[in-house]
Amino acid sequence: MSPPTETPAREPAPAESAPPPVVAPGAVEETPLRRIAADFAESRLAVAGLALFLAILAVAATAPLISPQNPYDLAQLDVLDSRLEPGARSGDGKQTFWLGTDDQGRDMLSAIFYGLRISLGVGVAATLGALALGLTLGLLAAFLGGRADTFIMRVADIQLSFPAILIALVLLALLGQGVDKIIVALIAVQWAYYARTVRGAALVERSKEYIEAATCLALPARRIVFRHLLPNCLPPVIVVATVQVAAAITLEATLSFLGLGLPITEPSLGLLIANGFTYLLSGKYWISFFPGVALLATIVSINLVGDQLRDVLNPRLQR
Amino acid sequence: MLVYVIRRLLQSVVVLLAMSLLVFVGVYAIGNPVDILINPNADQEDIERAIKGLGLDKPLWEQYFVFLRQALAGDLGKSFAFNVPAIQLIVERMPATIELATAATLIAIVFGLPLGLWAGLKPRSAAGRTIMAGSILGFSLPTFWVGLMLIMVFSVHLGWLPSSGRGPTTPLLGVPVSFLSWDGLRHLVMPATNLALFNLALVIRLARAGTREALVQDYVKFARAKGLSNARIVGVHVLKNISIPIVTVIGLQFGSLIAFAIVTETIFAWPGMGKLIIDSINVLDRPVIVAYLLIIVTLFIVINLLVDLLYSVLDPRIRLADART
Numbered sequence: 161m162s163p164p165t166e167t168p169a170r171e172p173a174p175a176e177s178a179p180p181p182v183v184a185p186g187a188v189e190e191t192p193l194r195r196i197a198a199d200f201a202e203s204r205l206a207v208a209g210l211a212l213f214l215a216i217l218a219v220a221a222t223a224p225l226i227s228p229q230n231p232y233d234l235a236q237l238d239v240l241d242s243r244l245e246p247g248a249r250s251g252d253g254k255q256t257f258w259l260g261t262d263d264q265g266r267d268m269l270s271a272i273f274y275g276l277r278i279s280l281g282v283g284v285a286a287t288l289g290a291l292a293l294g295l296t297l298g299l300l301a302a303f304l305g306g307r308a309d310t311f312i313m314r315v316a317d318i319q320l321s322f323p324a325i326l327i328a329l330v331l332l333a334l335l336g337q338g339v340d341k342i343i344v345a346l347i348a349v350q351w352a353y354y355a356r357t358v359r360g361a362a363l364v365e366r367s368k369e370y371i372e373a374a375t376c377l378a379l380p381a382r383r384i385v386f387r388h389l390l391p392n393c394l395p396p397v398i399v400v401a402t403v404q405v406a407a408a409i410t411l412e413a414t415l416s417f418l419g420l421g422l423p424i425t426e427p428s429l430g431l432l433i434a435n436g437f438t439y440l441l442s443g444k445y446w447i448s449f450f451p452g453v454a455l456l457a458t459i460v461s462i463n464l465v466g467d468q469l470r471d472v473l474n475p476r477l478q479r
Numbered sequence: 480m481l482v483y484v485i486r487r488l489l490q491s492v493v494v495l496l497a498m499s500l501l502v503f504v505g506v507y508a509i510g511n512p513v514d515i516l517i518n519p520n521a522d523q524e525d526i527e528r529a530i531k532g533l534g535l536d537k538p539l540w541e542q543y544f545v546f547l548r549q550a551l552a553g554d555l556g557k558s559f560a561f562n563v564p565a566i567q568l569i570v571e572r573m574p575a576t577i578e579l580a581t582a583a584t585l586i587a588i589v590f591g592l593p594l595g596l597w598a599g600l601k602p603r604s605a606a607g608r609t610i611m612a613g614s615i616l617g618f619s620l621p622t623f624w625v626g627l628m629l630i631m632v633f634s635v636h637l638g639w640l641p642s643s644g645r646g647p648t649t650p651l652l653g654v655p656v657s658f659l660s661w662d663g664l665r666h667l668v669m670p671a672t673n674l675a676l677f678n679l680a681l682v683i684r685l686a687r688a689g690t691r692e693a694l695v696q697d698y699v700k701f702a703r704a705k706g707l708s709n710a711r712i713v714g715v716h717v718l719k720n721i722s723i724p725i726v727t728v729i730g731l732q733f734g735s736l737i738a739f740a741i742v743t744e745t746i747f748a749w750p751g752m753g754k755l756i757i758d759s760i761n762v763l764d765r766p767v768i769v770a771y772l773l774i775i776v777t778l779f780i781v782i783n784l785l786v787d788l789l790y791s792v793l794d795p796r797i798r799l800a801d802a803r804t
Contacts, residue, residue, distance in 0.1 A: 205612070318494055321731075321783050322776075323738040330772060333760050334505050410621050414742055417623045418757060433624060437746075441642065445631055452624040459619040467615065 199472040209464025216458050220277040227270035228255055232425075237265045243439070246446050260446040262435060268446060272454045275429040280458065282339065282428065283409035286346035290408075291401055293347060294354025299385055299393075301355065302362030313359065316352035324349040324411055332420045342421055346408050357400050361393035395473045402466035406459045413455055429455045487787060491780045498776045499550065502769055503543055555773065556766030560759070565770035569752055574654045575645060576751035579743070580736040582658065582671035584729060587678035592725070595686020600713065602691065610683060617680030622739060626673045626746040633669060640669050643748035670747040674740060678732055682725060689721030723794050730786035734779045 201207055219226070229236055238250065246260040246268075259268035301312040319327070331345040365371065366389065374384045415421035416430030424431065429451045436447030549555070555565045598610040634642035646666035648655035657663030693699060694717065702712045741753030748754070752771065759767040 318497075321734075322779060323735040325741065326738045326775065329741070329756075329760070330505070333768065406619065410619075413621055414623055418742065418745060419761065430621075430623075433627065437627060440627055440631055441635060443635060448624075448627050449631075452621075452627070455621060455624065456619065459621070460615065463615055463619045 196472055200468055203468050203471075206464050206468030209461040209468075212457060213461035213465060216276060216454075216461065217280065219273055220280045223273040223277045227267075227273045229267045229270045231266035231271045231274060239265045243444055243447075246450075259450045260444075262432070262447045263439065268450050271427070271432055272429070272451050275427055275432050275451060276454055276458065278422065278426055279409055279412060279428040279430070279455070282342060282346070282412050282422070283405050286343045286350065286408045286412070287401060287405045289343060289347040290350035290404070291354055291397070294351040295358050295390070295397070297351065298355035298358035299362055299390065302359045302366060303381070303385055303389075309359075312355065316355050319349075319352045320356070324407070325414065328411060328415055329418075329420065332415060337420070337423045339422060339426060342412060342415065345415075346411060349411070350404055350408060353400050353404060354397060357396050358393050361396055362389055365389055365392050399466060399470045399473055402462060402469055406462040406466070409455070409462075410459060483791065484788065487784055491784055495777060495780055499547065499773060500543070502772050502776075503546055550773065555770035558759075558764055558767045560762055560764045560767075565766045566774075568755065568767060569770055569774055572750060572752045572755050574656065575749060576737055576740050576744070576753060578656055578658070579667070579670055579674060579740055579749060579751060580733060582667055583674035583678065583736055584733060586671060586675040587682050588725075588729060591679045591682030592686055595683040596690055596713065596718070598683065599687040599690025599694070602687070611687065614680040614683040614687075617676050617683070620676065622673060622677065623742050623746060625676060626670075626743060629669050629673055630746070641666055642669075645750055670743050670749050673747070674736060674743045677739070678729065678736065681728065681732070685725050685728060686721060689724065690717060693717045693720050723790070726793065727786055727790045730789060731783065734782045737775070737778065 224230070231237070238252075242261055242263050242265040244250075244257055244261045246258060247256065248260065249256050255267070257267050257269070259272070261267055262271065297312050297316075301309040327349050328345045331348060332341065335341040335345070371384065371388060374388050379388075412421055412428060413430030413433070416428050417434045419434065421430060422428050427435075432451040433448045433455070436444075436449075436451070439445075439447050553566060557563065558565050558568055561568060594610050598607045598614075601607045602611075630642045633640045644666060645657055646662045647660060648657050648663060649659040650656070651659060657667045690713075698716065699712060702716055737752075740749075740751060741757060743749065744751045744753040745757055756768065756771045759765075759771070
């Protein structure tokens, strides 16, 4: 977008101001956000992923409204309807079980909607919590420097060198079962990624001139950190957060599958899959298969979006 | 270099002590230590005798030192469920898990490197795009679900592979291994592939990213200008430069594989350490849990240390930077 070049050997411009630059009629100003959105949309796969994720989010949010049956209301279940194949009709002929039923007569489709709700809820809540904790600690480390910095980063590094599943396993073995305990375990496992990322970005930004200017203006430290430093450290953090939501959902599903995660009163997709494990060998695959597909769709869509975001925001691959 | 090694060793010892303290506090202080260490089915007299014998009536810091001393001597308590020393149980099961993790690492490298290289060399081709889509699937698919699907397809529908267990083992230098017999290999294939998927996807992505970055570098242009064949450029120069991060990531992931084996072993009933820990958590066999955690932490620290050293050995830039300081 360079200004039009002037022809050489021209007499100096007249005393009146030069004519304003010509803008094509209907052109839209290109802000950074628009550029990122345009780059993102270059990959059809990523856009498809985003659409799928938004659809899943909508389903999870409206689960009680759109499910044909409330699978956790015992009055609506009939154990004679158990283990029916996909597409079968219930004993009283009133409903069709599009994805079959499990061993207690619950409609799989409804169970999957409710399960998605819980899985997504726990995943997002844990990510937000880890984000808050990690951002605060990372920014503190970058801003304070010195001993605090070394200590916080050492703890984060040690934690990152152990696999998440082990830390979560130990925490849950000590804390017991429950939604809040699982969220605590997931936060404890994930805060270190955010802390490291934001500290790296903050260290780079801290030496830039706008921070120096803000310091010269004697703005309070809190304002400098949260209003000036933080927004400029966000791009890598957003990428990490997107991928970590998927990781949180997978970890929660794995822990539920192993029997250590959410209790049976709030079953997530992992527990549904675990329920179906025993029926796999007798050919009743749908009890495990369909919740797995739902889990897969969620994770793949989030990963597609996160992948493209990372490519778009990566300065090394800039065209 | 020597300073680096010593510093890392000291750091490792500190981490080990910190972890032992955490494990100790977790097991001894949270929850009732009597239930944790003494079989809850014992009667009152036995309980009191056990309390005195285990030193539970002493102050906490004194108990911690006793715990450390015993741990250093190799005694980490006796399992409630099996009534044998916990360490013995774990050491018996370790070869199975290590074999599984090694097989998974081999699969990841042997298939992942060539596929990733290909995707990096021809990123816009159909094959390149398929490989990348495959890798996204590989790392989004939850391990346990893939295991279930593998059993469904290969054991239930096709009947080619056994669905669980380790099968007959042959001793190799006194350690029972599965890969030396055909039947053992049949039992090993599915769990190893299941475990390998995540790492396979990771290696493919790393190799592709590394290849794409390496191909625009000056040394590749120079090699082409010199007239070297494509095979030599890729096979010798590019491969060497992308191997360093891949080797270190794989090395670090080895520990993670041992942890993730928990899931695979549960699904395939593979008699390793992972299955032991899940069973122990379910029956609250805490001496085994404590012993497992300490052994795993030690293993991790050793692996991380070795990988860090390997990295500085493989990458001459780090060695030279160290020598200059």
